[in-house]
Amino acid sequence: MENGKYVVKPMRYQCRIAGKPANYDVKYPGTYNARRDNLEGFWKPCFGYTHGVILVDVFYENVSKAKMEGTLLETHEKDENVVLEFRPNNGQLMHVACLWSKWTAPGQPDLLSFAAITDEPPAEVEAAGHDRCIVPIKPENIEAWLNPEASDLKAMYAILDDRDRPYYEHRLAA
Numbered sequence: 529m530e531n532g533k534y535v536v537k538p539m540r541y542q543c544r545i546a547g548k549p550a551n552y553d554v555k556y557p558g559t560y561n562a563r564r565d566n567l568e569g570f571w572k573p574c575f576g577y578t579h580g581v582i583l584v585d586v587f588y589e590n591v592s593k594a595k596m597e598g599t600l601l602e603t604h605e606k607d608e609n610v611v612l613e614f615r616p617n618n619g620q621l622m623h624v625a626c627l628w629s630k631w632t633a634p635g636q637p638d639l640l641s642f643a644a645i646t647d648e649p650p651a652e653v654e655a656a657g658h659d660r661c662i663v664p665i666k667p668e669n670i671e672a673w674l675n676p677e678a679s680d681l682k683a684m685y686a687i688l689d690d691r692d693r694p695y696y697e698h699r700l701a702a
Contacts, residue, residue, distance in 0.1 A: 547631075652695060
């Protein structure tokens with residue numbers, strides 16, 4: 529939101545928090561996702577301040593082939609990685625909760641970047657072999673999410689708790 533209006537901004541999907549050195553991209557390569565259990569830790573400069581939403585109809589996750597098949601790792605020559613495509617079975621777009629930041633540094637171009645918030649997975653995602661899942665928020669909570677109050681983080685957690693819970697069908701990604 530800017531000046532009370534929704535805006536669409538192109539941003540990099542790997543958040544570099546304002547004030548952090550550029551090498552954080554290498555030092556913390558997982559900053560494309562903001563773990564819910566670390567929102568008041570690593571993500572404190574963004575949580576309660578700079579929230580966004582991305583519209584998603586499908587997401588992809590890297591999983592261990594052994595976990596996906598439900599077999600023991602010992603039965604495989606090596607632990608292969610496979611990419612699974614997850615899609616909500618209701619066919620609706622998901623409004624995925626995100627945090628974003630505007631990074632600036634002397635002599636460098638400004639960088640707008642974001643991270644999707646993830647949490648414990650629903651049973652069907654866990655059964656497919658992945659231990660995290662994006663958090664889709666309900667449309668009626670979008671305005672409150674995009675206008676966070678840092679003094680009321682309980683309200684932000686309540687939005688994350690009151691999430692959409694579609695059933696995610698999965699298949700091997702092409």
